[in-house]
Amino acid sequence: MDSTANTVVISLREMIVGGQLGSGERLVERDLADRFGVSRIPLREAIQQLEREGLVEIFRNRGAVVRTLTDSDVSEIYDLRTLLEGDAIYRSVKRMDEETLARAELVHRLLESATTKLRQGELNREFHELLYSQCGNERQRKAIRELRAQVERYERLQDTLLDETPSFQVEHEEILHACTQRNAREARSLTIAHLNSARKIVAQLIADN
Structure with a gap:
């Protein structure tokens, strides 16, 4: 993972852990790319990393959402x-x-x-x-x-x-x-x-x- 994607991972993780992104909330790529000033490629890498960490779920038709604990x-x-x-x-x-x-x-x-x-x-x-x-x-x-x-x-x-x-x-x-x-x-x-x-x-x- 390159440094840009890693920086986005850290920021998104903090937003999820800090409650700025709540359970079930969608991660809208366009909005987040604009917010962090990055292209969608490192943003997608970051979201995939958060999926591996169990903080995010990715659905085929819905995109990525903050995971809800069951x-x-x-x-x-x-x-x-x-x-x-x-x-x-x-x-x-x-x-x-x-x-x-x-x-x-x-x-x-x-x-x-x-x-x-x-x-x-x-x-x-x-x-x-x-x-x-x-x-x-x-x-x-x-x-x-x-x-x-x-x-x-x-x-x-x-x-x-x-x-x-x-x-x-x-x-x-x-x-x-x-x-x-x-x-x-x-x-x-x-x-x-x-x-x-x-x-x-x-x-x-x-x-x-």
């Missing part, structure tokens, strides 16, 4: 997240340096005292990314970020998950303790349980709407 999507996303994130932390713990652990502990403390949803979201992402940072597989980490974005782009889902920060902090504490003890198996088991806690909340929200 029960099946939630199940597939969290099945993959438990596999990828469980493995990432398992391998990361074995290589984790003291500086990374210290940063994760600091972020954990900051998250406990964060007062806004925006700050909570930023710190929560940073906490997990630090714990996966030594897994040795950048493609895996990228896939984890993309899967998380598919859930976090729904503001109501993200807000509900962040409302659970106090209880999730208990789980974070346990995961962090396993990491400091260099217990890779325990860290993996606790990470999977943590993700399954979030899965239940998201699945219930989708079912209720």
